[in-house]
Amino acid sequence: MSVSDIARHFTRIDPRSLGLFRVLFGGALIADWLQRWQNRIAFYSNDGLLPNHAHLYQLKNSGRLVWSAMHAFSTPGEAAVGLLVILFFYVCFTIGWKTRAFHVLSLASLVSLSARNTFSEGPGEALAIALCALTLFLPLGTSFSLDAALAKIRLARETKPQHLLSPAALHTEAEAQRGRLPGYSPHSIAAIAVLGLAVLVLLTLAKLQSGASWKDGSALHNALNVYMVASPRGFWLRNSGLLGPLTHVVHASQWLVPILLVVPLVRGIARGGAAVLLLIYGLTYGLLTRYALFGGCFVALAALVIAHDTWDRFATKxxxxxxxxxxxxxxxxxxxxxxxxxxxxxxxxxxxxxxxxxxxxxxxxxxxxxxxxxxxxxxxxxxxxxxxxxxxxxxxxxxxxxxxxxxxxxxxxxxxxxxxxxxxPGFGWLGLALSLPGIAALRDRLYDVVARNRTKLSVEMGLNACGVQSVTKDVPLKDPVAPSTELRFRAQALVREIAVATIAIAIAIQSFQANGVGPKVKTTALEPVTWWTRATSRWDVLVPEPPALESKLVVDVVTKTDRKLDTMTGTEATISFDRPYRLGGQWAIYLERVTKEDNKALSDALRKYLTRRGPRYEPPEQNQMFAGTDAFWITKPALEETPITAERLFRHARGGAVLNPIVAPYVTTPQTTSPIGRRDQREAPRPEPDLQEDEDPKEQPLRFPESPGQELQ
Amino acid sequence: MRSRPSEWLFWPIWAALATWRRRGTYLRVDPRAAAIFRITLGTFLCFDTLRHFAEADFLYSNEGVLSNDYHLYRPASGNLFSFFHAFSTWREVSVLFALGLICHLCLVVGYRTRLFSILSFLFVTSRDSRMVLVENGGYVVENLACMWACFLPLGQRFSIDAWRASWRAKKETTLADLAPAARPVAPKTAVRTLVGLAVVVNLAFIYLFNVVNKTGYIWREGNTVHYVLHIDRMVTGIGVFVREHFPLALLKVADFTVLAVEATICACIISPHARKFTRPLAMILMIGLHTTLGLFMRLGPFSWALISWSPILLLPIHFERMDRFYRARSGGCELGIDTSDPFALTVARVVARLDHGGRVAIVEAPEGSVLAVKPVGANDAAWITAPRAMIRPLADALPFGRWFHRALRVVTLGQFDRGVSFVFERRTGIASLFGLTTTPVPDAAAPSPFDGRVAKAKTYFREALIGYLVLCATLQTWMENKIILKSIPPPLKEGQELRADERWWYDLAKRTLGGRTIPLKPERSPEFLQWTVTYPRTFQGWGMFAPNPIREDGVLAVDALTIDGRHVDPLTGRAPDLNLLDSRGEGLSQLRQDYGNRIRLDRNEPYRDQFRDYLLRYPSRTKNPKDELIAIDVYWVRDECPAPGQTKPQNNEAVPIISWRKAGYKPEAGGPALPPKLTTRSAEKPESKKKR
Structure with a gap:
């Protein structure tokens, strides 16, 4: 194996890997979108936790602005439209239609969704954005995509049956590389950067996850017993005996995968092993914990590391x-x-x-x-x-x-x-599916219909019809690539390499600085790159080990119709932790931050939100306050039932109806209307009253537009 | 002999029937007219974007007069959406403006026309919604033009899209392929679409309601132009010259001329008869009227948006006449090519596509040459093979080629021909570089019946959407224009007095209806209409200077005290000027003067703190610490325009609307003392308040 062979191995990702990565990554984005769609009013509209103007005002005062297209969307209706547009981008990216354009739009969407609520950003967003940005410079649509399928059809020049036997009609790999045809994948720093990102994250976590529970194999078990860490699936598996070995596998993967990725020998096996480990790693986090997007990214990364040899063995065998x-x-x-x-x-x-x-x-x-x-x-x-x-x-x-x-x-x-x-190759499963009883009968009927009408269908599609000869002149089966086109590709490649190198270095430096792991690089030159793209590179996933305490927010509400419930769950209010947490990572991160940090505006916004609605309860009349609300922050050690502590975050009107007598023995700071943040308020006052407790939007009706065409009177 | 009633009923009924029979003509849009409309609209949008970019700092960034967060907190209008809200600093806004400019440029050249027409529309409405305080009728015209443009066949002609489609559809490799009968045909057939009706009728309604809404006595007395030219915040230097040197009688003539021209434009646009004359007449009148308005007044985009809209009125017959006009003044030629030379073949393909008139016959080149040109019918000795000499006869034969050639020579400072010669001498290398070959490639497949069905489905969907927008536009026109009464008889305000003729109609209506009232408009617009119209800011109320022009002039003036005791107006950088009486045009852009005119209104008081904060940032703009402000008084300086026959305005008044003093200020030795804070009051006159 020569040096150039090794260099080629590391600087090129197989196009099929790129295609599969795109599908899996797109799927992860769509799954993440579903979670955000459920939270659209809370996090993306002005009826939610943080109106766009309040967020922008906060950022402006802090001197650290971010960019998010979602800042332009105010009402729940507008937020819904914005999210649906984003879903459209994600779907088009996933199926590989106009892949590059929708890749860019998907990246902009991801950045927008993340930056709209900087208080609920987690490691999943940071990783997804970094991955999306680095793969922007790779041809993700070159395989397993609609673009590739349409391009192959367009490039098919056979006009006679004997052409179907001629290899001259098919493009070789070299021709695909030269002409950037379906199956193309460049030798690029981007390939190294993407794999480097995976290595960086894994090694950082390996270093940061230094707690005893990671070493003794109890980390996952402990994590899944923390209320806001476990997903509903994870909650049901929290006492499974498999968690111990799984912890060891996950933790070991963080060291093993980088080694397997770097090894240039037996790369098929090494990369295959790395892919399997990444899959397990990603599925563990993605399915069992609140870090769904984080896990989804690693599942997608598993596809990227599959070696060219493995694909060839599978596809050309x-x-x-x-x-x-x-x-x-x-x-x-x-x-x-x-x-x-x-x-x-x-x-x-x-x-x-x-x-x-x-x-x-x-x-x-x-x-x-x-x-x-x-x-x-x-x-x-x-x-x-x-x-x-x-x-x-x-x-x-x-x-x-x-x-x-x-x-x-x-x-x-x-x-x-x-x-x-x-x-x-790769379609055997479809053949099997079509052979199943019931489906087989349907299949034959469908075939008969198509066969009977094949002439009509051919005419309809503008193809040869039975007995009609097409008049086509003899044309070459392939076109050569013009030198000007090659020059253009080279110029694009140069720009691509410079851009990728800049982004990759920026992410690496940010990761070193944010996590305190790695070389101590002191520079802010490239900080705007990671700041504006929100590639904050903070990989704090269960570090140094899962929290020892679990907490939950219980909002005991009495509605105007005398219904009593906890608006965080939609069921009756209870302080027990015996039900799974269903609100997802975004809510979890947000609640942890708002209860820990001193931010009056956030606290006020949360209070205002919870006195009118909740993530699992939409009142029939919009913007009407509840008859009474009590919000408690309940804490207890994970894995134990006691001791429980309860802190009343606020009370509205007559308070809740259920929990007061129950939590009374546990309340440690009996305040009636305490601010949600625990420390002193250091927030600069806003000139206009913004988030006052009893502010009723009806007192500020929006002005109907006057006709500007009749101005100048 | 006919009786009198049927006599005067006959002609309107005949006209209505004739118009109904010709209704199909309104639905047709010539692709060439659409293309020219695209170019003029795109060019206008580019310039308008640059105009706004010049004030991006002032109006669209957080360093300006209204930050995005505040506008989101207290929007200036309901149903407001703008992408500009997501951009905070000047740099961010600049990026957005750059993207917008790119969209407009792509629209001009017809690259991915549909996509960039939609993006251009989104950009202009977003820009408008971000700063409603400077919005006027011109912005609405701009939004409407962009909205209807999204549905027009803009890219079928004179566009990169059309060129690429034609180039890819067929690669000619033989002389037979290049024969006139075999060449690709550029679309000339008018496209039948509801948007053809919408865009013409909307244009006509702008003029119609601008005329009928002008019911005020000042218009009737012919004094509007006089008053308008004395509004110093709007008037240009040319307008000042006219008002000082032209007699009142001439201004009265201008007044009635404006009304007549607007009415004539409306009639010419809408007329189904003699359109080959009425449409060009409408265009000429529009260009004349709006150029004049634009020269005399700074009204923003109104004039230029309407001028850019006018080419849509062109009909196929106009293009045929232009073609005939040119053909009568030019001759055809023969282009000889060597079909084995890829460069020559490419040139022939280009010429074949430009030669819509079929005046260039492509034949075999004479022995020893790859490209040659000779006049039609000339003998072989007349072949021209020198590259520079070939250009002129070839250009002459192509439609308007002679003029394009001259324009190209001007733009390239006379180097165009030399450039062609340079390329010709290196044709082999160039052909090799760009992979030009004589090898045939398969022709692009003709659209299949399935493609046809899909296209038809898209057409139905498009027409349905246009139909919905037309419905909304019609309802909005009905709702918005005050000339259409709310009810019959109309509700009278307390103390409202009617003229004698108005009283007569009012009493007649009351008598006829026996005290009942027929409502003509609902109290509130339906919600779907509000969403559809307000979000893209596509209103339909037209009444510039209607029913009467304003007779009060006013500008915003700021008297700010710096820390070193100077009085400065941060808006101008000069000493405050609180006297409008001696003004000969304030030289303000439309954006600045409209902003001033709106911020002084009581309803916009919530935005004054943001304006004050902008003023306080004065030292950061001048980079001079001594420009720190310790006191600010913002005035609405107004006067009354001189009455007809007079030249001097009167009753200058400076109304304080903002008064601010730096809290805790203690003057240093020699420093200025803080003047007492002024009592602010409303800058709206009691009469105008009652009107609301």
């Missing part, structure tokens, strides 16, 4: 048993189009396409006039001829597609489609 010959109707435009398309996914060379044009018209056959079957020889890998199996005649091939197996048996109709999927 030629299995003799899977070789098939597809006899199709040459006069059917849609059939020919499908053959061209399937050919581009047949990376293992299992399929041989043979038109039925050589068969004499049915009814006019004479003995011995059947054509020979084209087949791929297992040893030479070349296409050879052999006798057509019995049973395949003109009438059959005119009626249905026929797929011939190596042993001479053949399948028709829907079963032939199944055989085709089984031959294609």
């Amino acid at each position: 030629h299995v003799a048993k899977r070789v098939r010959t597809v006899i199709f109707d040459v006069d059917c435009g849609i059939c020919f189009w499908l053959c061209k398309t399937l050919r581009r996914y047949d990376t293992a060379g299992h399929l041989v396409f043979q038109g039925n044009g050589e068969f004499p018209p049915s009814g006019s056959e004479e003995p011995g006039t059947r054509p020979m079957l084209l087949f791929r020889d297992d040893k030479t890998k070349k296409i050879v001829e052999r006798p057509m199996p019995e049973g395949i005649d003109s009438a059959l091939v005119e009626r249905t597609v026929v797929v011939v197996r190596p042993d001479g048996s053949f399948a028709t109709r829907g079963a032939a489609v199944v055989e085709i999927f089984r031959a294609l």
Whole structure:
């Protein structure tokens, strides 16, 4: 293995890895979006915890502005529209449609969602933004995407059945690299940067997670017994015996994965091992804890580390048993189009396409006039001829597609489609699904409908119809890349490398500074890069170990209709911790910060919010205060039932109806209207009354617009 | 002999029927007209964006007069949304302006036209919504033009999109491919769409209501132009010259001319007959009227937005006439090419696409040359092979090519021909560099029937959306224009007096209806209408200087005391000027003068603290610590415009609207004492308050 080989290994990520990463990362973003959608009123509208103007005012006063497009959205309706637009961006990114554009928009969306509420930013957002920013310079749409599929179809120039057998129609890997065609992936610093990010985060956490529970294997068990750390799934598994070994695996992964990624030898196995460990790591955090986005990022990273060799072994592995010959109707435009398309996914060379044009018209056959079957020889890998199996005649091939197996048996109709999927690498699962009882019958019926109407469909799609010859001039099957295009690619590559290097260095420096791990780099030159993109690089996930105390906010409410509930859960108010926490990471981080930090505006905003609504309760009349509210911050040691401490954060009107007698023995600071922050208020006063307790928005009606066209009167 | 009633009923009914029969004509939009509209609108948007960018610091950033957080806290209007709210500092706002400018430039050149027309629309409405305090009718015109533009076929002609589509659709490799019959045809057929009706009728309504709303006595007496030219905060130097040197009689003529021109424009736009004359006449009158207005008054985007809107009125016959006009003054030519030379083939492809008139015949080049040009019908000795000499006859044969050639030579300072020669001499290398070949490629597939169905579905959806917007625009026009009464008979305000003719109609209505009232407008607009109209700021109330022009002039003036005892106006940097009587035009931009005119209104009092804070940041702008302010008095300085026949304004008054003193200030030795704080009062006159 030469030095250049090693360099190539580290500076290039397989395009299929990029594609799979995009799908998984997009899925993680969408899952995160679902959580935010549930919290849209609380976190993204002015009816929530932090109106946009209050947030901007806070930031302005602190002298540290952030940018978020979500600051422009005020009402719940506007916030909903904004979030739906973001979902559209995420979906388009995930399916790989106009990938680069929607990648940029997804990054801007992620930054906006994060920066809109700087008080609820967590490590998941920081990691997701860093990952999104660094992969922006990689062609994520080059594989497993709609863009790639459409590009392959566009580049398919075969016009005759014999072209389907010619390798000249397919682009080689070198041609794809040179022309930036589907399957392209550059040699770039971005590849090193992305993998470097994974290594950085893992090693940082390995260093920071130094508590005893990580060493003795009880960390996950302890974590899942902390109310606002465990997800609902994690809550139900909190006493499982698997958590001990899982803790060791997770903790060890933080050392093992970097080693496996850096090792240039046996890279297939090393990278495969790293991928498995990252998957376990990501799923553990993603499914069991509140760090869903954090875990989702690692699941996506698992796809990125899969080596080129592994993909090739999977995709190009030629299995003799899977070789098939597809006899199709040459006069059917849609059939020919499908053959061209399937050919581009047949990376293992299992399929041989043979038109039925050589068969004499049915009814006019004479003995011995059947054509020979084209087949791929297992040893030479070349296409050879052999006798057509019995049973395949003109009438059959005119009626249905026929797929011939190596042993001479053949399948028709829907079963032939199944055989085709089984031959294609990565599509076997689809063939299996289509073979299931019930689905098979449906499959055959659908096939018959399509086959009967294939002429109409071909005409409808503008393809050759039965009996209609297309008039096409002879054109080359591929176009060379112009030198000007190559020059343009080089210039783009230069810009790309400079940008990636800048961002990667900025993230690394920020990580060293924010986590106190790594070289002591004293510079603020690149700080704006991480500040404005919110790639804050703070990886404080269960560090140094899971908290020993668990806390919850209970909001005991009596509504105007005399309904009694806890608006944080939507059920009756209780101080017990025997139910899972369902509000997600954003609420958890926010509540921890607002109860610890001295921020009057935050406290006032939370109080105002909780006296009118809650995350699990929307009153039928908007902006009407409850008849009474008591908010308690309940704390107890995790893993133990006692001692419980309760702090009344505030009381509104007549207070709640359920908890007062229950918490009375536990209340440590019996204040009736205490500010939520515990320390002195050092907030600069706002000139206008902003967040007063009894402010009723109805007293400040919005002015209806006057017609500016009738000004100047 | 016909009876009198049927006689005077006949012609309106005939006109209405004739108009109904010609209704289809309103639905057609010529793609060339849409393209020129795109270019003029895009150009206008670029300049308007730059105009606003010059005041970005003052109006759109947190260093200005209204921070984003405060505007979000107390929005100036309901249903307000703006992307500008997400941008705080001047640098952030600059980035947004740069993005907006890019969108407008892409619109001008027709690159990804639909996308950038929508983004341009979002940008201008966001910019408008961010600072409603400076909004006037011109902004609404701009928003409407951009909104309707989103649905027009802007990119079908004279655009990069059209060029690319044509280039990719077919690669000609033989002379037969380049024959006129085989060449790609640029779309000329008018597109049938509801937006064609919307954009024309909306334009007509702007003028219609601008005329009918002008019911005031000042208009009737012909004194509007006189009063308007004496509004010093708006008037330009040319306007000052006119008011000082032109007699009142001429100004009265101008007054009635404005009304007549506006009415004529409306009639010409809407007329279904003789459109080949009425439409160009409307364009000429629009350009004339608004250029004059723009020269005399600083009204912001109003004039220029309407001028940029006018090309949509062009019809196919106008383009045909322009083409005939040019053809009569130019000749055709033959372009000889060597089809084995990729450079020559590429040139031929370019010429084939520019040659809409079919006046360039592409033939085999003479022996020994790859490119040559000769006049049509000339013998072989007339072939021109020198590159520079080829340009002129070729340009002459292309539509308006001669003029474009001259323009290109001017823009390139005469180096265009030399550049062409340079490229020609290096054609082999250039062809190799850009991968130009003579190898055929497959023609782009013609749209399939499925594509046609999808296109049709998109069309239906688009037309449905336009129909909804047309409905909203119509309802909004009905609701907003005061000339359309709220009810019959209309409600009278306490103490309101009617003229004799108004009284006559009022009594007739009461008698006829027997005391009942027929409501013509609901009390409140329906909510869907409010959302649809208010969010994009696409109102439909038109009444510039209606029913009467304002007769009171006013500007904002600030008397600020610096720490070293100087009196300065931070808005101008000069000494405060509290006397408007001697003004000969204040030289304020529309943005500044509209901001001043709005901040003085009582309803905008909540925004005055932000303005004061802007003034207090004066030393940070001048970088002079001695400019620290210890006292600020903001005045609305007003006077009454001189009556017709007079030249001097009267009753100058400086109304304090903001008075601030630095808390805890103790003058140092020699430092100025703090003057007593003024009592602020309303800058709105009692009469105007009653009107509200």
